[in-house]
Amino acid sequence: MSRALLEVRRLVKRFGGLTVIDDVSFSIPTGQRTALIGPNGAGKTMLFNLLTGVYPPSSGAIFLDDVNLTRVPAVQRVGCGLARTFQNIRLVGHLTALENVLLGQQHRSGGVAGALQAVLFGSNNRWAKEAREGLRAASLHTYADTLVRHLPFGVRKQVELVRAMMARPKLLLLDEPAAGLNPAETGELKRQLEAIAAGGVTVLVIEHDMAFVGEYCDAVIVLNFGRKIATGTPGEVRRLPEVREAYLGTEATVGAD
Amino acid sequence: MSGYAEGLLVLLSINVIVAYAAFLPLAAGQLNLGVAGFMAIGAYAAAFLSNTLGWPVFATVGCAALASGAAGLVVGYPVLRARGIYLVLATLAFGELVRSGLLNLDFVGGAAGYPVSGYAGYQAVAGVALGVVAFVAWLYHTRLGLNMMAVRDDEVAAEQFGVKVRNVKAAAFAIGALLAGIAGALYGHHFSYIEAQHFNVVQSVYIAMYVLLGGVQTVAGPLLGALFFTLIPELFRVGDTWRFVIFAVVLILTMVWRPEGLVDRDLLQRLRPGRAR
Numbered sequence: 001m002s003r004a005l006l007e008v009r010r011l012v013k014r015f016g017g018l019t020v021i022d023d024v025s026f027s028i029p030t031g032q033r034t035a036l037i038g039p040n041g042a043g044k045t046m047l048f049n050l051l052t053g054v055y056p057p058s059s060g061a062i063f064l065d066d067v068n069l070t071r072v073p074a075v076q077r078v079g080c081g082l083a084r085t086f087q088n089i090r091l092v093g094h095l096t097a098l099e100n101v102l103l104g105q106q107h108r109s110g111g112v113a114g115a116l117q118a119v120l121f122g123s124n125n126r127w128a129k130e131a132r133e134g135l136r137a138a139s140l141h142t143y144a145d146t147l148v149r150h151l152p153f154g155v156r157k158q159v160e161l162v163r164a165m166m167a168r169p170k171l172l173l174l175d176e177p178a179a180g181l182n183p184a185e186t187g188e189l190k191r192q193l194e195a196i197a198a199g200g201v202t203v204l205v206i207e208h209d210m211a212f213v214g215e216y217c218d219a220v221i222v223l224n225f226g227r228k229i230a231t232g233t234p235g236e237v238r239r240l241p242e243v244r245e246a247y248l249g250t251e252a253t254v255g256a257d
Numbered sequence: 258m259s260g261y262a263e264g265l266l267v268l269l270s271i272n273v274i275v276a277y278a279a280f281l282p283l284a285a286g287q288l289n290l291g292v293a294g295f296m297a298i299g300a301y302a303a304a305f306l307s308n309t310l311g312w313p314v315f316a317t318v319g320c321a322a323l324a325s326g327a328a329g330l331v332v333g334y335p336v337l338r339a340r341g342i343y344l345v346l347a348t349l350a351f352g353e354l355v356r357s358g359l360l361n362l363d364f365v366g367g368a369a370g371y372p373v374s375g376y377a378g379y380q381a382v383a384g385v386a387l388g389v390v391a392f393v394a395w396l397y398h399t400r401l402g403l404n405m406m407a408v409r410d411d412e413v414a415a416e417q418f419g420v421k422v423r424n425v426k427a428a429a430f431a432i433g434a435l436l437a438g439i440a441g442a443l444y445g446h447h448f449s450y451i452e453a454q455h456f457n458v459v460q461s462v463y464i465a466m467y468v469l470l471g472g473v474q475t476v477a478g479p480l481l482g483a484l485f486f487t488l489i490p491e492l493f494r495v496g497d498t499w500r501f502v503i504f505a506v507v508l509i510l511t512m513v514w515r516p517e518g519l520v521d522r523d524l525l526q527r528l529r530p531g532r533a534r
Contacts, residue, residue: 052417074416092407092411094406102400103407103415106404109400115399119403120402120403
């Protein structure tokens with residue numbers, strides 16, 4: 001853990017009179033696993049959308065590996081080292097798992113010549129091989145040729161993770177990866193995330209499952225009403241009264257006596 | 258081959274080509290209701306080169322393809338900023354613009370129509386149609402094909418992975434326009450006569466229906482749609498005046514039964530032997 005990989009400076013996002021991200025600054029050192037927590041509507045997914053360029057910020061700046069991303073178009077940000085998954089899985093349902101994973105390689109595929117390279121339906125060039133290998137590493141190879149819409153929820157989430165890793169990101173943004181998974185699937189997810197972190201990828205994860213956060217993450221950023229209200233280790237953050245009040249309130253009352 | 262069978266084969270071949278002309282933009286999520294306009298550009302370009310410069314048919318068809326493809330690129334880039342119903346209206350307006358423009362261009366016959374000197378036999382037309390099927394099948398296997406499907410499904414997610422959404426849409430639209438130009442040129446060279454009125458909105462709507470009926474998920478879809486639209490009305494010729502009514506009923510029932518079109522990926526996966534599902 002050394003210098004900052006991601007640096008967010010005084011980020012603000014307003015829609016008309018509504019401020020959804022309000023003066024948020026933080027930095028994430030290379031290799032750190034950071035959780036982004038907060039109640040529903042706190043602005044967590046919005047922050048991801050600002051990082052990946054779905055929306056431009058109203059003010060503030062984003063630096064990834066010392067490159068100013070703030071004005072870089074969304075389509076180019078994956079090439080700067082940023083890949084993500086989505087809260088509501090966004091795979092192409094009528095394509096197979098393998099074909100969806102191929103999409104993760106897009107920014108490395110190289111211009112017009114790359115666009116005209118056959119990759120689908122039984123192609124066996126290096127792109128297809130690499131995608132198959134990615135699925136195999138996540139023990140998903142048996143699903144490679146199944147249409148995504150027929151896959152169980154937990155498997156689809158894993159396919160989305162493999163697709164994001166195909167982009168070979170420096171910073172991986174995960175939007176509630178454990179939500180809706182059964183305990184076995186959560187175990188498998190942890191194994192995969194450990195492997196990803198061991199590979200040197202920095203992870204920023206939105207997650208409500210505090211047990212998961214406590215086990216997997218080194219640091220926590222807490223958002224509430226678009227503002228950053230706390231940072232620290234999972235243990236520290238759990239003890240802060242303002243965090244309990246905003247986010248863990250019910251749990252705190254149960255444990256209070 | 259009887260004259261009737263030859264005529265039917267030519268009609269089928271041309272319908273297959275225009276079906277793919279509508280399919281490519283649809284595969285990227287764009288409904289083009291101006292396909293007949295691009296056909297007209299191809300038909301008139303080929304006829305003009307053939308009549309005035311005496312070029313051989315293969316050269317006029319090639320140039321016609323380039324002309325309509327270029328028109329597709331020029332029109333597509335600005336028009337594809339529009340979305341949904343507005344894009345549909347813009348392409349529809351473009352088709353009408355071409356038709357009414359040609360109607361007023363006297364050097365290509367105006368309202369009287371335009372005879373075409375070079376002749377393309379049914380073998381040539383069918384051969385080109387086969388080539389177009391092979392070309393689209395190949396295109397659909399490429400990363401561009403993958404990008405088109407990704408864009409149709411979810412533009413934002415595709416862009417997050419580096420898909421240049423606008424370029425992909427424009428490419429699909431322009432290549433589709435190029436195919437429409439080939440179809441128009443072959444139509445003129447085979448029937449030896451073209452008139453602007455033929456390339457009207459009803460044509461464009463029919464062409465779009467080939468694809469919507471056949472299905473936008475696979476290369477087999479438009480092929481089947483074109484077959485269906487060309488052959489079914491012929492089969493119903495027995496009750497001549499009623500045949501389009503019967504045809505319309507069959508069409509509605511099909512869309513109720515298979516809203517995604519006759520052929521989709523599910524069906525193809527099921528037909529593929531020995532594949533893990």
